[in-house]
């Protein structure tokens with residue numbers, strides 16, 4: 001996988017169109033990570049149990065892990081995390097922001113490509129609801145015999161992208177008449193993604209009454225061991241950050257790369273976001289902005305952990321101004337990313 005990492009993001013989009021396959025309908029299924037159905041301990045418990053029982057996420061699912069998960073984590077963590085979810089919950093729709101935003105992305109993408117009337121767009125969550133199975137069933141019920149699965153992660157990791165594929169293909173194992181599946185590749189180095197990130201940062205900075213001294217690009221972390229075993233995730237985060245630096249004309253002292261959301265006691269990818277932010281404040285940096293390029297939608301990890309916890313860490317240690325750049329979400333630049341990615345990968349099908 002290492003050889004596949006590329007900083008060459010100049011792939012043209014005007015590739016000669018392939019001959020179009022004769023098909024009934026084509027489905028596009030956007031898939032994000034998943035989130036609890038309710039912001040109470042019971043809802044978070046169900047979600048965490050499914051998530052943390054996935055061997056793509058916790059690779060060692062041995063007896064010791066089962067004891068820790070069922071005996072400690074699922075008894076302690078849901079109560080605390082339920083409070084965190086309550087602090088960001090979309091009370092109007094009674095759902096987590098990750099669901100609201102993924103649905104909006106799906107609806108806008110459908111409207112964006114409405115001129116291709118035989119394409120149907122839907123969305124799903126890898127853990128929780130709506131499930132990948134319900135998404136595949138719904139698309140098939142509408143006559144889709146080809147489905148493009150879109151893992152909503154710019155950088156590939158086995159813990160995110162691969163487990164979406166695992167589940168999509170597992171769903172197909174239950175079918176006699178299967179639809180044909182395609183999966184979009186990671187888009188960590190595509191021009192349209194880097195441009196959208198740059199525009200979203202520049203637009204956000206214009207809204208601030210101050211100029212940040214530097215920007216922290218914080219990606220979700222993972223155990224270092226997974227990368228040591230060959231997961232290309234870190235290299236793709238590095239590539240995204242380098243391309244973004246180039247695009248914004250910043251060096252590594254002005255656009256820092258960090259990893260957040262450490263879980264458990266093993267070493268995760270470093271530098272850690274919270275430790276970096278603490279050190280910056282202690283070193284006298286007063287104004288920072290944080291961007292989270294690895295999240296295609298705002299969620300617990302961006303809204304609570306970064307905008308809440310990490311802003312607090314910064315200010316507690318002497319920092320003065322902290323601002324988080326919203327994720328691409330269903331913004332115009334964000335929708336351009338999804339449209340370009342999907343239309344490129346649908347070639348030959350539409």
Ligand SMILES: C=CC1=C(C)c2cc3[nH]c(cc4nc(cc5[nH]c(cc1n2)c(C)c5CCC(=O)O)C(CCC(=O)O)=C4C)c(C)c3C=C
Nearest residue numbers: 033034035057081098157159160220221222263299300301
């Ligand atoms: C070993 C555990 C985890 C790995 C590996 C991991 C990788 C990973 N996760 C995301 C994206 C998201 N993670 C989110 C929440 C979340 N992540 C973990 C653990 C691992 N993630 C947990 C236990 C949780 C739940 C919250 C908590 O208990 O701390 C979310 C937010 C979901 C939401 O409801 O808003 C996202 C998104 C990526 C991209 C990634 C890749 C390395």
Ligand SMILES: [Fe+2]
Nearest residue numbers: 033220261301
């Ligand atoms: Fe996570």
Ligand SMILES: [Fe+2]
Nearest residue numbers: 261300301305
């Ligand atoms: Fe977190």
